Amino acid sequence: MSAVIDHHHADHGHGPAKGLMRWVLTTNHKDIGSMYLWFSFAMFLLGGSMAMIIRAELFQPGLQLVQPEFFNQMTTSHGLIMVFGAVMPAFVGLANWMIPLMIGAPDMALPRMNNFSFWLLPAAFGLLISTLFMEGGGPNFGWTFYAPLSTTYAPPSVTFFIFAIHLAGISSIMGAINIIATILNLRAPGMTLMKMPLFVWTWLITAFLLIAVMPVLAGAVTMMLMDIHFGTSFFNAAGGGDPVMFQHIFWFFGHPEVYIMILPAFGTVSMIIPAFARKPLFGYTSMVYATGAIAFLSFAVWAHHMFTVGIPLTGELFFMYATMLIAVPTGVKVFNWVSTMFRGSLTFEAPMLFSVAFVILFTIGGFSGLMLAMAPADFQYHDTYFVVAHFHYVLVPGAIFGIFASAYYWLPKWTGHMYDEVLAKTHFWMSFIGMNLAFFPMHFVGLAGMPRRIPDYNMMFANFNMVSSIGAFMFGATQLLFLYIVIKCIRGGPKAAAKPWEGAEGLEWTVPSPAPYHTFTTPPEVK
Amino acid sequence: MLRYASAWLGGLSLSAVSSSASADWEVNMTRGVTDVSHSVFNLHMTIFWICVAIGVIVFGIMFWSMFMHRKSRGAVPATFHENLTVEILWTVIPLLILVGIAIPATTTLIDIYDADDSDIDIMVTGYQWRWQYSYLGEDVSFFSHMTTSRDAINNLADKGENYLLEVDEPVVIPVGQKVRFLVTAADVIHSWWVPSLAVKKDAIPGFVNEAWTRVEEPGIYRGQCTELCGRDHAFMPIVVDARSQEDYDAWLAEKKEFAAREAELTEKEWTLEELMERGERVYSSTCASCHQPTGQGIPGAFPSLVGSDMVLNDLTGHIDIVVNGSPGTAMAAFGPQLSEVDLAAVITYERNAWGNDTGDMVTPLDILEFEEDQ
Numbered sequence: 001m002s003a004v005i006d007h008h009h010a011d012h013g014h015g016p017a018k019g020l021m022r023w024v025l026t027t028n029h030k031d032i033g034s035m036y037l038w039f040s041f042a043m044f045l046l047g048g049s050m051a052m053i054i055r056a057e058l059f060q061p062g063l064q065l066v067q068p069e070f071f072n073q074m075t076t077s078h079g080l081i082m083v084f085g086a087v088m089p090a091f092v093g094l095a096n097w098m099i100p101l102m103i104g105a106p107d108m109a110l111p112r113m114n115n116f117s118f119w120l121l122p123a124a125f126g127l128l129i130s131t132l133f134m135e136g137g138g139p140n141f142g143w144t145f146y147a148p149l150s151t152t153y154a155p156p157s158v159t160f161f162i163f164a165i166h167l168a169g170i171s172s173i174m175g176a177i178n179i180i181a182t183i184l185n186l187r188a189p190g191m192t193l194m195k196m197p198l199f200v201w202t203w204l205i206t207a208f209l210l211i212a213v214m215p216v217l218a219g220a221v222t223m224m225l226m227d228i229h230f231g232t233s234f235f236n237a238a239g240g241g242d243p244v245m246f247q248h249i250f251w252f253f254g255h256p257e258v259y260i261m262i263l264p265a266f267g268t269v270s271m272i273i274p275a276f277a278r279k280p281l282f283g284y285t286s287m288v289y290a291t292g293a294i295a296f297l298s299f300a301v302w303a304h305h306m307f308t309v310g311i312p313l314t315g316e317l318f319f320m321y322a323t324m325l326i327a328v329p330t331g332v333k334v335f336n337w338v339s340t341m342f343r344g345s346l347t348f349e350a351p352m353l354f355s356v357a358f359v360i361l362f363t364i365g366g367f368s369g370l371m372l373a374m375a376p377a378d379f380q381y382h383d384t385y386f387v388v389a390h391f392h393y394v395l396v397p398g399a400i401f402g403i404f405a406s407a408y409y410w411l412p413k414w415t416g417h418m419y420d421e422v423l424a425k426t427h428f429w430m431s432f433i434g435m436n437l438a439f440f441p442m443h444f445v446g447l448a449g450m451p452r453r454i455p456d457y458n459m460m461f462a463n464f465n466m467v468s469s470i471g472a473f474m475f476g477a478t479q480l481l482f483l484y485i486v487i488k489c490i491r492g493g494p495k496a497a498a499k500p501w502e503g504a505e506g507l508e509w510t511v512p513s514p515a516p517y518h519t520f521t522t523p524p525e526v527k
Numbered sequence: 528m529l530r531y532a533s534a535w536l537g538g539l540s541l542s543a544v545s546s547s548a549s550a551d552w553e554v555n556m557t558r559g560v561t562d563v564s565h566s567v568f569n570l571h572m573t574i575f576w577i578c579v580a581i582g583v584i585v586f587g588i589m590f591w592s593m594f595m596h597r598k599s600r601g602a603v604p605a606t607f608h609e610n611l612t613v614e615i616l617w618t619v620i621p622l623l624i625l626v627g628i629a630i631p632a633t634t635t636l637i638d639i640y641d642a643d644d645s646d647i648d649i650m651v652t653g654y655q656w657r658w659q660y661s662y663l664g665e666d667v668s669f670f671s672h673m674t675t676s677r678d679a680i681n682n683l684a685d686k687g688e689n690y691l692l693e694v695d696e697p698v699v700i701p702v703g704q705k706v707r708f709l710v711t712a713a714d715v716i717h718s719w720w721v722p723s724l725a726v727k728k729d730a731i732p733g734f735v736n737e738a739w740t741r742v743e744e745p746g747i748y749r750g751q752c753t754e755l756c757g758r759d760h761a762f763m764p765i766v767v768d769a770r771s772q773e774d775y776d777a778w779l780a781e782k783k784e785f786a787a788r789e790a791e792l793t794e795k796e797w798t799l800e801e802l803m804e805r806g807e808r809v810y811s812s813t814c815a816s817c818h819q820p821t822g823q824g825i826p827g828a829f830p831s832l833v834g835s836d837m838v839l840n841d842l843t844g845h846i847d848i849v850v851n852g853s854p855g856t857a858m859a860a861f862g863p864q865l866s867e868v869d870l871a872a873v874i875t876y877e878r879n880a881w882g883n884d885t886g887d888m889v890t891p892l893d894i895l896e897f898e899e900d901q
Binding site: 286313376379463 | 551552553554555556566567570571575576578581584585586588589591592596597598602603604605606607608613614617618621622625629632633635636637639640646655668679680681682683686689690691692708714715716718721722726727728729731732733734736737750751752753754755756759760761762825828829843849850852854856857863882
């Protein structure tokens, strides 16, 4: 460890290298964080364009723009790219930038591995996207890739998909190891665990989740590979295997995965709300414990995605009760955020707007989650647009609004300039309205009986689908405004102070804006 | 592209006209027509109103703070944090609410899982992309295909009221009887869902799931496949036709008679024209979704039958692949799905259609002989 620190001492005072090689060879956490964030935004736009194709096809009944084969490739790629390419790398990018600054560390603990884990991602997603141009088309079996649709009945490109998932998984595991090593080893003197900012805490827990479940996903895709190419029958009943076992393995990964996508957002929102309420977080300790409880429970609820596969009554009851239990720590978090705002001195800059919308809309997603937890009612909700509405309510205003809130909160620190507040508020309101227009009517069509993953539907679903599509186009187009705001902020704007937000707290605000290339080469003292 | 664009615009004006019906704005789950569906609906509404109540309280406090405690109104921040009593209360109260809703959920679930003592058993098998219904112990079995035309889907013909929800052969059940569905699949996973019955069960290849219903009101109840099962996932609807006991008995008798007549056809002397005519029908309902109506398949996914070596030269291989399928690929074994007559007809058709002029005629007796030799 000391060798790494010495290396940075030797570099002290030097700026970044020039040209392309700066980015290829960099071991600097800020450079790598920026690359992660740009990569994630590129994937967000790509996955978003696919959503636009889906919504254009669903604008009205009948097939107009694309055929079902291509539609299925779009829904699959949209899901995979948004989950693995947009949301997860965005949080790793935020972690890279902010965790060393928050705990007073000079860099990440394992800088070379940091470089490698980023550069695996373009390879993984280049491979994944290339499958769309292969003979037989890209993956068309949904982001959950249930066997045997994804094995015996899959297009030949599935092998490339498996390799892409492996690469993305390796990248995630290395990122997680790096984050754990950094948090546990590089905290400044006096920065005890229970003094860490909540973003650091939620990421520490998230990183353990990643290390626990990414190998499970790797196992699932490897078993697929064996079934496809080496004559095994893990998921083929005719050979003594079990297609349902695929779902058990997938969701043992998949349920913790959804918390991987939301816990870091819980962390940033828990820092932003106190900053703009000018009042300390109501219950820091209970927030930490609630995060731990959610992470722990996330391993015991996976079969609630499988209520209709025919698991026995007792299994059904266990997973129903365990799932309902998650509402308790999640409730604790929501109550905490509300009590933090209560009797504060509130202002509503863009980070706060996104955070408040996060609390309200994520809670709505939580409510529909509670409804879905009821196994008998789930028989009516399962695999309909009600589920699509539910998980978009927790992921779009949850994970993605959390990322936007963080981006606006720390943009002054990253660029040294204040962003354009008027444009940022416009971005917020357009996103807020567009997102609700797109996803709220999905509850209605789902309850009325529209299955998910269909390119065409009966006329009784037509009106709300048209509303959804209009909302989706609005939400999608608005994200280009975000790109403009960020570029404008990088290129200029009012100078940002070291601490641009009146109520903000934490070590990151003790360094100048923009943050110098090397920070905390001498650890700060935390009282 | 231009054709699609104009169809798109045409459809736009069409849907603007038809959107006046009030059912188009349906926002809630159906109450359904069975006791189980009523309990599920009540459970759904109970949880919904509990969520609304919690939402009103939580969001109420939040909006109060957002309006009253703004810095621009001169609000001075309080400094309070951590309060054990409050924190215990907001842990325990939600827990009690959850226990309260777990009780009706559990009793409903136990009811749904009790498929014993059924009056009628129907085997439901999902295929890409159709359903097969077999009445156990009655020797009645048939496939149910969607009847909506490709032209309607491609906006070249009008869409009827039951667009995408209409089939050639609905599954007929008697009212007042406990009907048990044994649900399975032959290829990939499908899911059999009829909202009005509150029955949704995954159809999993190699496994048999149970579900049951008891419908009190005669009527037609429609549903769809709800597990992504490939290209035509949207196009394999379910139609349940619940009839009075007499009507059901009459229907069953007619079905049995039809089955007996079909069985006799195996022995009949067939001509090439008759086989071709029947074969074309079988091909379009069973084979065309993969191998395409033109027989040319889809490159990289489904092989072409036009000028294929097997179709032109290898008669036994051709019969074998149709009857037994090709393991490890999407080609299913059609031996158990089709009658000898239909197998003979479709193989004859494939060997003589689209310029495959082999002149070969395969008779139902040839198929029978092949199956006995295996």
